[in-house]
Amino acid sequence: MEHRQVFKEFADIIEERVEKRSKILVASHLDADGLASGSILFEACRRLGANVTLRIYPELDGRAVEELRGSRYEFFILADLGSSMIAELDGSLNDYILIDHHVIQEAHTQNPRVLNAWKLGLDGGRDACSSTLAYFLAKELDHRNVDLSPLAVVGSVADRQDCGPKHSLIELNRLALSDAMKAGHVSVVEDLLLPGRETRPLHESLSLLNNPYIPGLSGNKDAAYSALMKAEINLKVSGAWRTLSELTKEEKSKVVEIILSSIPPSQRFTVEQLIGEIYLIELEDSLSPLRDAREYATLLNACGRMGKQDIGVSVCLGNRDRYLAEAMKTLSEYRFNINRIMQSLVVETSRISIKDSVAILNGRELIPDKLLGPVTSIVVSSPDYRDKVVVALTNSGEKEVKVSARVGESFGSVLNLGAIMDEVARKFGGTGGGHSMAAGAKIPSEFSESFANQVAEKVLNESRAKIENKVQK
Ligand SMILES: [Mn+2]
Numbered sequence: 445m446e447h448r449q450v451f452k453e454f455a456d457i458i459e460e461r462v463e464k465r466s467k468i469l470v471a472s473h474l475d476a477d478g479l480a481s482g483s484i485l486f487e488a489c490r491r492l493g494a495n496v497t498l499r500i501y502p503e504l505d506g507r508a509v510e511e512l513r514g515s516r517y518e519f520f521i522l523a524d525l526g527s528s529m530i531a532e533l534d535g536s537l538n539d540y541i542l543i544d545h546h547v548i549q550e551a552h553t554q555n556p557r558v559l560n561a562w563k564l565g566l567d568g569g570r571d572a573c574s575s576t577l578a579y580f581l582a583k584e585l586d587h588r589n590v591d592l593s594p595l596a597v598v599g600s601v602a603d604r605q606d607c608g609p610k611h612s613l614i615e616l617n618r619l620a621l622s623d624a625m626k627a628g629h630v631s632v633v634e635d636l637l638l639p640g641r642e643t644r645p646l647h648e649s650l651s652l653l654n655n656p657y658i659p660g661l662s663g664n665k666d667a668a669y670s671a672l673m674k675a676e677i678n679l680k681v682s683g684a685w686r687t688l689s690e691l692t693k694e695e696k697s698k699v700v701e702i703i704l705s706s707i708p709p710s711q712r713f714t715v716e717q718l719i720g721e722i723y724l725i726e727l728e729d730s731l732s733p734l735r736d737a738r739e740y741a742t743l744l745n746a747c748g749r750m751g752k753q754d755i756g757v758s759v760c761l762g763n764r765d766r767y768l769a770e771a772m773k774t775l776s777e778y779r780f781n782i783n784r785i786m787q788s789l790v791v792e793t794s795r796i797s798i799k800d801s802v803a804i805l806n807g808r809e810l811i812p813d814k815l816l817g818p819v820t821s822i823v824v825s826s827p828d829y830r831d832k833v834v835v836a837l838t839n840s841g842e843k844e845v846k847v848s849a850r851v852g853e854s855f856g857s858v859l860n861l862g863a864i865m866d867e868v869a870r871k872f873g874g875t876g877g878g879h880s881m882a883a884g885a886k887i888p889s890e891f892s893e894s895f896a897n898q899v900a901e902k903v904l905n906e907s908r909a910k911i912e913n914k915v916q917k
Contacts, residue, residue, distance in 0.1 A: 447616070448584070450564060451581050451584045457541055458488075458521070458541075458581075458585060459585065461494075462489065462492045462493065466519040467518045467519070468496040468497070469497050469499060469517035470489065470496060470498045470499070471499050471501055471504070471522050472485070472498065472499075472500055472523040472574075473500070473501065473503070473524035473525040473574075475744075475748050475817070476599065476602030476603075476756075477524050477599040477602045478524040478574065479500065479744045479748055479757055480574075480578075480595040480598050480744060480760055481523040481524050481573075481574035481575040481577070481599055482498050482524070482578075483498070483595060483757050483761055484575060484579055484582050484589075484596070484760075485498075485521050485523055485578050485582065487589075487592060487761060488578075488585050488586065498757060500748065503875070503884070504529050505875050509529060509536050510536070512536070519539045519540065521540070521543065522540060522542040522543065523543045523578055524543075525544065525546070527542065527547065527548045528546065528547075528549075528866050529875065530542070530548070530558060534557075540557055541557050541558075542557060543559045544560050544561070544568075544574055545568035545577065545879075546560075546568060546878055546879060547562065547568065547860065547862035547863055547877060547879060547880070548562050548568075549866075559577060568879060569879035569882075571615030572616035572617055573599045573602070573605050575596045575598065575602075576616050576619075576620045577616075579593055579620050580619075590624075590627050593620055593629060593630070594624050594629050594727075594737070596617070596621075597620060597621050597723050598725075598741050599741075600613050600617040600620070601737050601738045602741035604821075604882075606720065606721070611637060611720025612720065613721075629725065630725055631723075631726060633724060634721055634722065635689065635696075635720075636688060636696055637719065637720050637738070639736075640687070640733075641687065641722065642687055642731075642735065642736070643733065645686070646672060646677070646679055646686055646699075647665055647679060649688050654825065656717075656825045656826060656830070657823070658707070659786075659827075660706075672702070675702055677691070677695050703718060704718075706827070708827055711830050712854055713827075713830070717853075724737075728740075734759070743756075743771050743774075744759070746774050747759070747771055748814075749778060749817075751814075755770050756771065759771050781812075781815060782815065782818060785810060785811055786822060786823075789805075789819075795807070795810070800900075801855065802832060802899075802900040802903050803823075803832045804836075804837070804896050805820070805835065805837070806836075807836050807837060808838055808839050813838055813846040816838050816846055817848045817884060820834055820836040820850050823836070824851070825852075825853070830853055831854040831855055832852050833851050833855060833861070834850050835899055835900060836848045844887065844888060845887055845889050847884060847885040847886070847892075847896070847899075848882075848883075848884050849861050849884070849885075850882050857906075857910040859881075859906055861878060861879065861880055861883040862876075862883040864899060864902045864906070865877060865878060865885045865899065866885075868885070868895060869887055872887045872888065872891040872894070872895050873887070873891075874887030874888060874891075874895075
């Protein structure tokens with residue numbers, strides 16, 4: 445593997461700090477890829493006998509960097525955050541490395557402290573998530589860390605990098621998957637992509653569909669139940685609920701028909717988008733949500749976003765029983781909250797204003813800042829917004845506004861949303877960054893309107909320029 449040398453160099457840095465008995469802090473992001481990558485790096489260090497602590501951050505802003513600078517740690521391993529703060533990190537921390545896949549400014553690609561997917565010539569939005577990078581680094585530290593490979597798969601699907609044919613993992617993520625498969629930790633099946641495929645009654649699975657999010661069906665068990673009854677699918681067999689995995693081919697195509705009939709043909713949504721590779725984690729109980737990597741990812745995301753990041757990390761580190769029970773409780777609370785928000789958005793139509801192909805969503809007093817990202821992802825997957833860029837804002841503390849932006853799957857051109865958010869946020873004294881399809885920012889409240897307008901303008905200009913370019917060619 446050509447990248448191996450790079451991972452080896454970073455492994456050597458870690459090994460040397462462990463030998464020196466440096467006090468090490470792994471600082472990672474609170475979404476599922478962040479929890480998984482933080483756990484991989486923490487566990488790999490712990491196995492070496494390091495003096496190591498793991499902390500989870502909602503984002504790495506100036507305040508967080510100050511906090512790291514003032515802390516008692518001597519060596520910092522940052523994961524899944526910090527790529528838009530490299531100058532600040534260089535100025536504040538004596539000794540750190542950064543493992544990430546968010547967009548990085550050209551000027552920092554040569555920084556020897558930075559291990560970024562883009563720097564390896566990979567597309568950080570599709571080819572490698574932080575968990576995958578962390579995994580290959582851990583594998584260089586000790587080959588036995590191959591048992592952490594399922595977490596790389598979880599992180600990859602969590603960040604929606606399952607963007608190959610049939611929602612498959614590609615490039616470096618695929619290599620982590622193949623390690624996991626060779627070691628017998630993960631197996632692959634192909635099926636309809638609904639949560640609870642083996643574990644939940646079919647109508648519950650259908651109501652949990654949120655990519656695409658179908659207003660009126662998603663989040664509504666009764667509606668899912670009636671739709672399935674109407675399609676004459678038997679929901680029970682000898683008194684027991686049937687799961688998706690028990691359905692015949694014909695029955696599955698009826699389920700597909702229910703979903704497709706809810707999406708206008710203009711959105712060009714196809715059956716292929718509903719079917720894909722499912723990654724089964726072999727060591728997990730067949731009735732556990734951790735069995736399916738996508739559900740594992742949702743569970744971690746729920747923990748991170750609901751203030752239970754320690755529970756999420758415990759699950760990643762292999763604790764089950766009461767930790768898993770707590771995580772599952774958190775997942776249902778998370779789903780309940782998201783559902784309540786989505787129902788409100790359907791009713792309170794004035795919250796979304798559309799300007800050309802950009803939709804600006806005002807989430808103030810409705811969406812807690814930590815739930816803004818997941819809600820925005822769901823909104824942009826719904827039939828009305830699949831061909832748009834959604835820019836959502838909500839209050840974060842007294843004086844700031846949090847922004848999440850997502851590019852819909854049928855949006856006409858390729859953008860670099862992460863770079864746009866970084867650039868515009870800086871202008872207003874905030875911080876921003878991310879990926880081409882998903883990005884975020886935090887800015888002072890007083891600039892929220894101008895910020896949203898400038899992002900919208902840049903998105904439109906960039907997409908127009910791309911389209912004109914295409915026409916000229
Ligand atoms: Mn990530």
